[in-house]
Each structure stands twice: as C-alpha cells, then as structure tokens.
Amino acid sequence: MRRVSFVKMWAQVEQESDCFVVSLIFEDKKGCRYEFEDAFEADSIEAVSAEVASLAEEFNLADQDVNFNVQMENYREGTLH
Numbered sequence: 001m002r003r004v005s006f007v008k009m010w011a012q013v014e015q016e017s018d019c020f021v022v023s024l025i026f027e028d029k030k031g032c033r034y035e036f037e038d039a040f041e042a043d044s045i046e047a048v049s050a051e052v053a054s055l056a057e058e059f060n061l062a063d064q065d066v067n068f069n070v071q072m073e074n075y076r077e078g079t080l081h
Contacts, residue, residue, distance in 0.1 A: 006028055008066075013068060013069065013071065015072040022038075023036060
C-alpha cells in the first residue's frame with residue numbers, strides 16, 4: 001500500500017467549555033486537500049501542540065509547513081500559564 005505524502009498541514013483549534021477541539025487539513029504535492037473535522041480533542045493548548053508536532057514529524061513536515069489557527073475565549077484558561 002502506497003503512503004500519501006503531505007506538504008502542508010493546517011490545525012484549526014477551538015476552545016470548548018472543557019477541552020480544545022482540533023480540526024486538520026493536509027495538502028499533498030498535487031494541491032489536493034484532505035480535511036478532518038474534530039480530528040482530536042485535548043485538555044490543554046500544550047497537548048494540542050504536542051499532538052500536532054507528532055503528526056508533523058510523522059509526515060516529515062517542516063515547521064514552516066505547519067500552520068495554527070487558535071480561537072480561544074480566555075487565553076489563560078486551559079493552558080499551563
């Protein structure tokens with residue numbers, strides 16, 4: 001089975017009442033996009049960052065090819081700060 005190769009990833013992070021919900025978009029070399037709504041949930045923004053970093057490493061994506069869009073009501077809630 002051939003593995004898909006991605007060149008970009010976008011993470012849309014939304015703060016819910018008890019967690020962060022993350023949707024992902026991956027783009028391949030041909031420009032085709034693969035969207036995964038509500039791909040995973042995390043308890044903190046740091047956990048989101050770690051999971052996205054793990055996915056970037058798995059697909060060999062460089063830092064500049066990973067984009068975040070974070071929507072938070074209270075930027076201190078749900079973080080380690």
